[in-house]
Amino acid sequence: MNKALRPGIVLRNIAVLVLSLIWLAPTYLILVNAMQPVADAGNGPAWFPSGFAFFENLAAVWETSPFAETMLNSLMYAVGGAGLAVLFATISAFGVVVMPVKRPKVWFWLIYSGTLLPLQVFAFPLYRAAATEGIDLYDTKWILIIVYTALCIPFAFFVTRNFMVTLPPEVAQAAKLDGAGWWRMLFSIYLPLVRPAMVAGFVFQFIYIWNELFFGISLTISPENSPVMASVAALSGQGAVAQTPQIMAVSLVASLPAVAMFLIFQRYFTTGLTSNLG
Amino acid sequence: MTTVQAPKTSVNRSSGPRYEFRDRIAAIPFFGISLTIVAVVLLAPFAYTLIRSFLGRGDEGGFVGLDNYVKVFNDPFLLKSFANTIIWALGALVIPVALGLGIAVMTSSMKLGAVIRGFVILPYALAGTVVAIIGNMMFTTEGSVNQVLHAIGLTAEGEGIQWLLYWPLNVIAAILISSWQSTGVVVVLFMVGLQTIPRESLEAAALDGADGWRRFKDIIFPQLKATTAVVVGLTITNALRAFDVIWVLTKGGPNRSSETFALSMYRQTFLLLDPGVGSAIAVVLTIIVVTCSWIYLRRQIGNES
Secondary structure: OOHHHOHHHHHHHHHHHHHHHHHHHHHHHHHHHHHOOHHHOOOOOOOOOOOOOHHHHHHHHHHHOOHHHHHHHHHHHHHHHHHHHHHHHHHHHHHHHOOOOOOHHHHHHHHHHHHOOOOHHHHHHHHHHHHOOOOOOOOOHHHHHHHHHHHHHHHHHHHHHHHHOOOOOHHHHHHHHOOOOHHHHHHHHHHHHHHHHHHHHHHHHHHHHHHOOHHHHHHOOOOOOOOHHHHHHHHHOOOOOOOHHHHHHHHHHHHHHHHHHHHHOHHHHHHHHHHHHO | OOOOOOOOOOOOOOOOHHHHHHHHHHHHHHHHHHHHHHHHHHHHHHHHHHHHOOEOOOOOOOEOOOHHHHHHOOOHHHHHHHHHHHHHHHHHHHHHHHHHHHHHHHHOOOOOHHHHHHHHHHHHHOOHHHHHHHHHHHHOOOOHHHHHHHHOOOOOOOOOOOOOOOOOHHHHHHHHHHHHHHHHHHHHHHHHHHHOOOHHHHHHHHHHOOOHHHHHHHHHHHHOHHHHHHHHHHHHHHHHHOOHHHHHHHOOOOOOOOOOHHHHHHHHHHHOOOHHHHHHHHHHHHHHHHHHHHHHHHHHHHHHO
16 A cells, blocks of 8 residues: 555644644734735735735834834843843853852752743832832833843853753863963853854843843833833734734734744754753 | 753862862852842842732731732632633643644654744744734634634624633633744654654564554653653743733733733732732742742753752
C-alpha cells in the first residue's frame, strides 16, 4: 500500500491542515482589515479587502494619537532595558560561575527568584515609591527603564549563567596564569564566548519590553513617557473613536519591531527558550 | 541548545586560602550588581506587598490581621475572579499543551513541518495587547467567528453568539485567543524534547509495526515526560499571570465577570484604591504561581545538586 495513502497519514495531514488554517486566520484577518478602507468597514470585519487604504488608516491615527511618540519611547525602553539587563546579568553570571564564590546557589536563587513572582506583586509598591516626594519618578522615563531592567535581569542571568557553566574551566585557568585580572578576564575573554547567550537574552527581553503593557499603564500616564502598547490599548478602549481598520493598521505597525526581531534572531530565540529545559 | 550541567568551575581551589579570600571579596561587585537591582526593585516591593496585605485601607489603616484575606474570599466579585483564575489555569494550560504536543509530533516528520510550525510560533512575538485586539475583532458579536458560524449554518441570521458579553463565554474567548498566542512556545519546547528521543527506538517501533497513535502513546510520550513537566509549569504560570490580553479584550468585564486575580489586584489597588485587599490578592496569586512553578523548578534544582 502506498505510504502516503495510509489512513493514519491521511488523518494526520487533514488535522495539520485544519490547525494551520486556524492559526493563519487571525493573522490573515488583521492584514486584510488593516488595509480595508474605513468607508467600507460595515458591520464586522472583512474577509476580502475592498481596496488598499493601509496608509490612510495609519495616517488617521498617526495624526490624532501620540502613537508615533510612544513608539520612540518603547524603542528606548526595549533597547535600554534589555541591553542593561543583559550586561548586568552577564557580569553577575561571571561572578557566580567563574569566580570562587561561597554558596553560589544562594545568589543564583536570590537573583532568579525575581521571575517566579507574578508582576502584580511589584506594581503597587513601585508606584508608591515612585510617587513619593523626593523620589519623584512616577510618570518619568527613568522609572520604566529601571523597572524593565530589573524585571529582565533574572531571566537574562539564567540564560547567560546556563551558557557559562558549559564553558570549560580551563579558559579561566589559562587567563589566570596569564595574570589577567577578573574584569579583564570577563571583558576580553568571556564576553566574546558568551555572546550567543547574550544575544538570546537581549532578543527575548527586547520583545518582552516592547510588548509590555501592565507596568506601562501602572507607572506612567502621559504620552511623552508611555510605552507604545499603552497608546495602542487606549485606541481600542471604550469610548475610543478609532475605526476597526485604523486600529488594525496601528496594531500591525506596533507589532513590526518585535516580529522583525523575532524573525531575524529566531535561532537565538529558540536557544533562550529551551534553556528552560535544562 | 543550552543544557545545564552541574557547575564544576571553581578556578583556583589550589592557589591557597589567602588568594581565595581576596577573590571572594572581588566577586562581590560582580554578582552584587544584579542582586542589588533585583533586591531593591523586585524583592523589596514584594516584601512591602506582603506586609501591606495585613494592613487596613488608607494610610493609617493599621494592622488588621487576616481581614484582607477574609475579604478576598467573601467578596462575590473576587470569588468569581478566583473561579476564573482556576478556569484560566486549566484552560490556558490544557489547550496549548495538547495542541502544541500534537502539532510538534504530527509535523516532526512532515516535509513542510518547519513552515507550519513557523505559523504557530509567530504569534508569540505579538503583544498581548495586539492579541486582544485581534481577539476582539474575532469574538465580538459581529466578528469573524460568528461570521464563520453563520456561513456554515450553525447560527441563524442576527442571532450570533454574544461571546464577550456573558460569563463564561467571555472567559473562554479570552482563553482561546491567548492559546493562539502561547501554543508556539509549547511546540518549540516539545520539538527539542522530540530531538532527544533516540532514533533507534523510533525505528524499532516502526519495524514492530507500532503505528501512529500507538507509537505516540507507547514510545514517544513516555520519553517526553521531563519536557512535559517543564512545559506544564511554564504554561500554567504564564496563564496565571496573564494581564494584557484580558485587560484589553474585556477590561475584566462586563460587570467584572471575566476578571482573574491578575486583574483584580490592579482594579482593587489602582481603581478601587484598596491596596490592602489588592495586596492580599497579589499574595494569594503568588502562592499559587510559586506552587505551580515548583512543577518545573524541582527538576532544575535536581540538576543543580
